[in-house]
Amino acid sequence: MARVRRNPDDARRMILEAAGKLLAAGGPAAVQVRAVAAEVGVTDAAVNHHFGTRDQLLDSLLRFGGTKLKAELHAVLGAWADGPPEPAELVRALAALYADGYAELALALHRSGRRDTGSGLLDEVVDRLHAQARHQCAAAGRTPPLRESIQLTVAALHQAVATEPLFGDEFRRSVGLDETAREHMLDWWTEILRATLAGRD
Incomplete structure (x- = not known):
């Protein structure tokens, strides 16, 4: 052959x-x-x-996951081109990647001493959300959120969905919730992001 x-x-x-x-x-x-x-x-x-080596393969695989996530985020941003951002699309795109094993991989590489020196993966998303929030708040006579408020909300969301596959069930059980609450958690994060973007009276 x-x-x-x-x-x-x-x-x-x-x-x-x-x-x-x-x-x-x-x-x-x-x-x-x-x-x-x-x-x-x-x-x-x-x-x-x-x-x-295998370690180099794992490191490359983590970067490959980051590239996939960037492609998903660009697809989300593209879907937002014709209207206001839909936070649920962002929440689901982030959650989907980490559910496919990348949460465990990131933790394993972190434990072995790898540190990610990159930054700005979600900067474009934050900029888009901030611009849209300012536009919508101006039209509604509301005070728009600070960019930092959106940054903090998106960072907390990112942290939550990244650790979900590792610790989500345990954290939910600690307050009496079961595994079926995972979807409710993602919906809750969507509402938190919407509330941040809505600004204040």
Whole structure:
């Protein structure tokens, strides 16, 4: 059988997509070089050629997740182009990524000493929400929220959905809620964001 030669960028993408499937199915422990290679149909050496070590593969996978999240956020911003922002779309996009294993991966890499030095992932979202809030509040005769208030709300939302897969059930049980309250939590965050954007009388 002839060996298929792939463009290096395509090969890396295929490996990361396969690693992402394993992550979603079994968490970071499931992302082993041999398992990823088997999923793609290449040798362990091919995976190591593109990523070096398993730790480097995991680090690349986390950045790959960040790229996916940016694409989702741009889709959300695009959907807002024809009307006012819909906070539920933002809440759901953030929650969906972390539910696919990226919360566990981020925590595992953090514990191993990795620190994310990047910033501004949600800056464009905050700017868009702030501009829209100012416009709507001016039309309604209300005082618009400060940009910092929107920043704090979005940061708290981001923290909540990122830790949800790790600790959400435990925190809810601590106040007598069960796992069915997860959807209510996402709805609650949507309402909190709407309330922030509404400004004050």
